[in-house]
Amino acid sequence: MKLTGNTIFITGGGSGIGRALAEEFHRRGNQVIISGRRKSALEETITANPGIASIELDVQDLKSIQNAAQRLLRDFPSLNVLINNAGIMLPDTVDAVQDDAQLVATVTTNLIGPIRLTSALIDHLKAQPSATIIYNTSVLGFTPMALTSVYSATKAALHSYVLSQRFKLRDSSVSVIELAPPWVRTDLMNSREAEAAMPLEDFLNEVMQQLGTDALEILAGNAPHFRNNPGPQEHAFVNHFNATLPF
Template sequence: MKLSNNTIFITGGGSGIGRGLAEALHKLGNQVIISGRRKSHLDAVIAANPGMAAVELDITNTASINSVANQLITDYPTLNVLINNAGIMLPDTAAGAIDDELLTSTISTNLMGPIRMTSALVDHLKKQDDAYIGYTTSVLGFVPMALTAVYSATKAALHSYVMSQRFMLRDSSVKVLEIAPPWVRTELMNSSEAELAMPLDEFIAETIAVLGTDAQEVLVERAQPLRANAGPNEHGFVNQFNQQLLELYAE
């Protein structure tokens, strides 16, 4: 991915990894627009980064997504990068009754939200010469954390969707990227002070370095051992499987 002269929209850009990516990409000479539900957080990021823009977005609400997508296309016709970063992470009880509100909100935010946001912008992105759709998943999509079973499941599902979308867009101008962080010091699960978690600034610096390559999966060094658990030939197998199906149905 080229690291400058893009117009980039990042969901969940008011804090944590989203803010870190937004600020790093802004400094590299990109027009960055962030979104989130907490206006105070968005205002703080904008104040600290002159030239950056923000829009309020409820990623669980279809009407909000469509409204923001239309606004972005009108106000930023050169928009060529979407980074689906917004997410929530809460502990649950897979061995017992799952709280239905937690279940619904986690799936709506982490899985349905990114799919809907991409759906609202993908036709616009196809018209750009150098377009990217990015998703922030997690190494927990490859090796689930039982204490956050629903969160882990949404990230595994999003990883699966990314592979399908990447295959379906293989002949377009749109590249599909997956950013799969390890444990990072953010607000999620009160990890800001966790000594074993990767410092946010280190994660962002290493992630930007990988983004600047042709990698489809953006993995920092700490994430690679858990990603390898899924097998190094996963995508090749998935591509072959889908290609055979397309040929079968074309007969």
């Protein structure tokens, strides 16, 4: 994708990977609009980066998505890049009764929300000379972590959706890109100080380098190792992965 001259909307843009992408695209001369759950994080981001805009959006609520889409198309008619980045990742109990409220929130935020938002903007994006949809999935969509079984399942489902959407849009002006991060030092699962996680700056550098090519899958750090898991031996790989985790 081209890295300058875009109008980019990023969900979950107030922290972590979303904020890092927002700031980097802003530095490269793009018009960036962000949304997120925490207003304080959004305010901090736009204050630190004059020129970045924000809009209110609850990705769990269909009406909120529809309203946000209408505002985006009204206020930013040149919108040509959508980055579905918002997500929640919480430990769950796949071996016992799942917390139903957490289950619904995770599936709605990580899977239904991105599908709804993209659906609300797809006709506009198809009408642009060049447009890009980016889905932030996870290597856990290929190698699930048993501690976060629902999160992993939503990312696997989103990967499947990306493949279908990319095929259907193959003759359009819209590129569909999957960004599948490895473990990165962010607030997700309190990973900011995790030594084994990839530093956010290193991750961002690799991601931007790959985004500047024609790559349809963005795999930074050790992500290719997990991406290559599905196959005849995937069950043994997943079992070994989970058995080596410290929790």
